Amino acid sequence: MSNYVIGIDLGGTNIKSAIFNMNFHIVHERSDPTGAANGPAHVLNRIQEIVQEMLLLEGIDQSSIKCMGMGIPGLLDPEEGLSIFSPNFPGWENIHVLNAMKEHFEFPVFIDNDVRVNMYGEWQFGAGMGYQNLVLITLGTGLGSGIVNDGKVIYGTTSSAGEIGHMNMFREGRPCRCGSSGCLGRYVSAVGMVRTFTEKLEQGRSSIITQWVGDDRTAITAQMISEAYDLEDALAVEVMRETGEILGFGLANVINLLNPEVVIVGGGMSAAGDRLLETVRDTVNKHALALSSSVCKIVQATLGRQAGMIGAAAYANNKMSV
Numbered sequence: 542m543s544n545y546v547i548g549i550d551l552g553g554t555n556i557k558s559a560i561f562n563m564n565f566h567i568v569h570e571r572s573d574p575t576g577a578a579n580g581p582a583h584v585l586n587r588i589q590e591i592v593q594e595m596l597l598l599e600g601i602d603q604s605s606i607k608c609m610g611m612g613i614p615g616l617l618d619p620e621e622g623l624s625i626f627s628p629n630f631p632g633w634e635n636i637h638v639l640n641a642m643k644e645h646f647e648f649p650v651f652i653d654n655d656v657r658v659n660m661y662g663e664w665q666f667g668a669g670m671g672y673q674n675l676v677l678i679t680l681g682t683g684l685g686s687g688i689v690n691d692g693k694v695i696y697g698t699t700s701s702a703g704e705i706g707h708m709n710m711f712r713e714g715r716p717c718r719c720g721s722s723g724c725l726g727r728y729v730s731a732v733g734m735v736r737t738f739t740e741k742l743e744q745g746r747s748s749i750i751t752q753w754v755g756d757d758r759t760a761i762t763a764q765m766i767s768e769a770y771d772l773e774d775a776l777a778v779e780v781m782r783e784t785g786e787i788l789g790f791g792l793a794n795v796i797n798l799l800n801p802e803v804v805i806v807g808g809g810m811s812a813a814g815d816r817l818l819e820t821v822r823d824t825v826n827k828h829a830l831a832l833s834s835s836v837c838k839i840v841q842a843t844l845g846r847q848a849g850m851i852g853a854a855a856y857a858n859n860k861m862s863v
């Protein structure tokens with residue numbers, strides 16, 4: 542009998558893994574360094590070892606596992622179980638994740654994009670519960686998103702629907718790894734906000750943050766900008782508001798296009814909370830269609846670091862029911 546589901550959230554820094562019972566309560570949870578620099582084979586072997594170690598520690602046999610879901614960054618083919626390209630993973634091109642897992646596990650394994658599995662988590666267990674039309678965006682090193690429309694997750698022709706982070710905001714703006722420039726994610730991600738901040742420092746602006754980091758401007762983080770904002774540091778306030786405004790214009794486009802009930806903001810930078818979202822909401826109210834924006838809430842994600850694990854497990858469980 543199947544008593545458990547496994548969820549894996551593969552990140553550039555850490556592999557977050559958990560075994561859940563059928564009520565989606567955590568039985569065993571851990572986080573391990575990814576070691577992405579060691580190549581795809583190392584990462585896949587590590588995942589296999591982690592799963593086997595968790596099962597061993599809990600005394601769970603493979604036959605008790607219903608299925609396993611994995612959230613993987615980048616472009617992929619979920620049906621084929623193929624990771625096509627993952628930007629933060631060296632040498633990670635056309636990696637057949639499913640085949641690698643099948644060699645070791647007798648239970649079914651399913652993969653999807655890491656942001657979409659985050660969205661499954663928030664939709665079924667977090668800030669998106671009960672909604673049929675929602676958008677989740679994750680603000681971290683970049684900007685990712687997942688979309689639910691009329692109760693169905695949108696995938697698109699190549700399973701790459703929802704690349705809101707590559708919406709052009711400035712005709713010829715900051716270059717992006719996608720090959721274009723001026724993409725939303727180059728401005729409103731944690732990396733983007735820090736860049737905006739350091740560019741203003743280079744123009745001769747001052748901030749309390751320079752006292753914290755000395756001459757090492759590479760040490761500046763989005764969290765520091767939040768902390769300086771709370772101390773009413775003028776530059777931090779300006780950058781936070783500027784970032785919120787750009788995100789607000791981007792989300793006004795998304796709301797006009799998709800007409801969601803809720804936009805959920807997750808990822809590491811969502812910790813900024815209303816410092817960021819106040820300006821986002823204000824900008825959306827001014828620039829999105831009144832009918833669409835009046836029924837759409839913009840809220841912070843609630844599951845934090847567990848969203849990807851529980852979402853991957855829920856996604857796999859859903860696939861078993863189809």
